[in-house]
Amino acid sequence: LTTAIIVAAGAGKRFGNQVPKQFLPVGGKPMLYYSLRAFDRCSDVDGLVVVVPPGREEYVDKELVRRYNIASVRQIVAGGNERQDSVEAGLEVVPSHTTLIAIHDGARPLVTIGTIQAVLSAADKHGAAVPGVSPKDTTKRVLDGKVAETLDRSSLVCIQTPQAFHYDIIRRAYKKAYAEGFVATDDAALVERLGYTVHVVQGDPRNVKVTTADDLAFVELLLAEGDVNCE
Amino acid sequence: LTTAIIVAAGAGKRFGNQVPKQFLPVGGKPMLYYSLRAFDRCSDVDGLVVVVPPGREEYVDKELVRRYNIASVRQIVAGGNERQDSVEAGLEVVPSHTTLIAIHDGARPLVTIGTIQAVLSAADKHGAAVPGVSPKDTTKRVLDGKVAETLDRSSLVCIQTPQAFHYDIIRRAYKKAYAEGFVATDDAALVERLGYTVHVVQGDPRNVKVTTADDLAFVELLLAEGDVNCE
Numbered sequence: 140l141t142t143a144i145i146v147a148a149g150a151g152k153r154f155g156n157q158v159p160k161q162f163l164p165v166g167g168k169p170m171l172y173y174s175l176r177a178f179d180r181c182s183d184v185d186g187l188v189v190v191v192p193p194g195r196e197e198y199v200d201k202e203l204v205r206r207y208n209i210a211s212v213r214q215i216v217a218g219g220n221e222r223q224d225s226v227e228a229g230l231e232v233v234p235s236h237t238t239l240i241a242i243h244d245g246a247r248p249l250v251t252i253g254t255i256q257a258v259l260s261a262a263d264k265h266g267a268a269v270p271g272v273s274p275k276d277t278t279k280r281v282l283d284g285k286v287a288e289t290l291d292r293s294s295l296v297c298i299q300t301p302q303a304f305h306y307d308i309i310r311r312a313y314k315k316a317y318a319e320g321f322v323a324t325d326d327a328a329l330v331e332r333l334g335y336t337v338h339v340v341q342g343d344p345r346n347v348k349v350t351t352a353d354d355l356a357f358v359e360l361l362l363a364e365g366d367v368n369c370e
Numbered sequence: 371l372t373t374a375i376i377v378a379a380g381a382g383k384r385f386g387n388q389v390p391k392q393f394l395p396v397g398g399k400p401m402l403y404y405s406l407r408a409f410d411r412c413s414d415v416d417g418l419v420v421v422v423p424p425g426r427e428e429y430v431d432k433e434l435v436r437r438y439n440i441a442s443v444r445q446i447v448a449g450g451n452e453r454q455d456s457v458e459a460g461l462e463v464v465p466s467h468t469t470l471i472a473i474h475d476g477a478r479p480l481v482t483i484g485t486i487q488a489v490l491s492a493a494d495k496h497g498a499a500v501p502g503v504s505p506k507d508t509t510k511r512v513l514d515g516k517v518a519e520t521l522d523r524s525s526l527v528c529i530q531t532p533q534a535f536h537y538d539i540i541r542r543a544y545k546k547a548y549a550e551g552f553v554a555t556d557d558a559a560l561v562e563r564l565g566y567t568v569h570v571v572q573g574d575p576r577n578v579k580v581t582t583a584d585d586l587a588f589v590e591l592l593l594a595e596g597d598v599n600c601e
Contacts, residue, residue: 275579276528277556286568289559297507325508328520337517345584348506353576357588
């Protein structure tokens with residue numbers, strides 16, 4: 140059984156808005172809708188768990204899941220203070236018999252079904268997989284405002300979501316992280332700490348994380364062009 | 371004397387277009403126009419050298435420099451095979467008495483006068499400066515399709531242009547690179563090889579390098595909002 144956890148629990152304070160960014164309208168619908176739809180339509184995914192800000196469960200159930208008939212949603216649960224706590228809240232309620240888990244940021248509305256399939260397929264085979272794209276700019280390591288090192292761009296990847304894992308691996312990775320007080324915003328980093336190899340599959344430059352108003356405008360633009368999730 | 375070299379010599383083959391991308395229309399004008407205008411309007415810049423694809427000198431002179439009255443352009447020269455060769459072609463024709471050089475990619479049309487000033491000021495003081503922004507995604511080092519290392523995001527910066535240098539430093543850096551057969555697409559990397567410290571100033575997330583049709587659409591969107599270069 141394959142379960143996707145859609146993480147949409149951020150308070151969105153950085154965005155300077157009262158409404159958390161994952162619920163801001165884009166293309167006429169709340170941003171979170173597009174991620175839910177992509178995973179709902181992906182035949183490799185059996186069910187969805189949606190993690191939302193505490194108190195928003197009913198809103199998401201009524202205004203997203205029921206309104207747009209996202210049939211594969213199994214649970215809507217409240218998230219925690221940090222992203223890691225929200226993923227953990229999702230992991231705790233995944234249906235039994237789940238063997239493969241995908242974890243996706245609700246703030247990446249342009250994820251394609253193709254990317255979901257590619258990541259799930261690689262994780263099924265190897266245990267852990269993430270999508271990545273080459274950085275557009277030269278990347279340097281900086282210390283005290285001065286360049287410490289120019290990194291070899293050809294060996295770098297910018298990591299996106301969904302990230303996918305065997306259920307037992309991601310559970311153990313989370314257990315270890317909590318036991319040791321390790322906090323990260325990247326799920327694969329927890330799995331790497333466990334000593335597992337994480338495979339990287341080709342991501343999609345359009346699968347951006349919306350963090351600014353410019354990002355939202357970019358997503359609006361692409362949605363106006365067509366059904367981006369299904370390309 | 372401060373001279374800016376605007377590098378716009380790419381053949382633009384990756385863009386899948388007959389017209390090099392720096393001449394594609396955006397906001398009703400060739401993309402290169404916006405960089406030329408930003409540097410022309412920046413009071414800290416005394417003159418511009420524009421490096422263009424061989425055979426395009428007259429087109430740029432007539433359709434950009436004269437048409438839009440970019441008064442501070444001193445030279446239009448043909449570039450070489452690699453970006454590094456094009457910058458070198460520009461360095462060879464900068465006006466005498468130039469003490470400070472800014473090098474800018476013509477494919478970054480949204481550069482602001484504020485960024486140009488900040489980079490020039492830091493380079494004047496320290497010898498070498500570049501603008502950088504924090505990466506949006508987790509960045510990992512990858513080997514053979516597997517994660518080798520998750521990098522500490524807080525110490526990484528994505529480097530943009532303009533980059534600015536004392537004239538004698540960038541000249542020596544280029545001389546050393548050619549003597550040793552070292553090729554890079556990042557000018558600061560050549561200066562780092564010389565043993566100089568490169569300072570990083572705050573860049574602007576909007577100062578993207580246009581490499582895809584999506585990037586061009588994003589720039590078009592922002593230009594429609596107003597005079598982005600002068601914010």
